[in-house]
Amino acid sequence: MSVKWEYGYLYFVSTMSEEQREAGEYGMAAVIVDGDSVRSGAVASKIALLNELGNQGWMVENGSTLGGRLPNWLREAVQTAVRDGQASGAIEHYMRRRRPIPPGAEVGPQQPRQRARQRA
Template sequence: MSEQWEYGYVYFVSTQSDEQRRLRHHPDRAQRAIEYDLAAVVVDGNSVRSGAVTGKVALLNELGRKGWRVDNGLSIGGTLPNWLRDAVQSAVTDAHPGGAVEHYMRRRRPEG
């Protein structure tokens, strides 16, 4: 019997709050670091889940424990599909999504 796989995606999306966006346009911005927060959206055969994350490693480790193999990501730029923008904004209040990186993921399907 051949191996069977299920597939999904994980997106890491940079976000800014209204306050962070105002600081970006402030005259003294050269002296201030522009901060971005990070949101993640996980899409698998069963669901679309989203939430704020402090970094990629913890989420990638969680996906690995669940059997997912995550590939290197590709930037999808700052123009996000509406469903992805909505997923980020529903999980992270006051978030303005920016650029995103899309990772393909797969795991073996249980036999039977």
């Protein structure tokens, strides 16, 4: 059985509501971008989320800080998860996981010819 790779990104975004600002605290949201979707949610524990992604087969690489302003799509994703918090800084993590390709589903340079022969 062949294997292909699926790729995605994980963003940990710092958030702060007015209430948190007054208390000197901050919150955190996570935005997950993979081949299927863009998902976001409030995060209580980075470790718990990383363990969950690991259980799904994702390997998450070391992150890098996004400098300057966050892209609008990332701010919007955070706003859907944490309505009263303002997004500030973010760390972007690259992630990947293996996806088995079932026999007969492999795509290669000769597959169109093989399909043509099967139809004849």
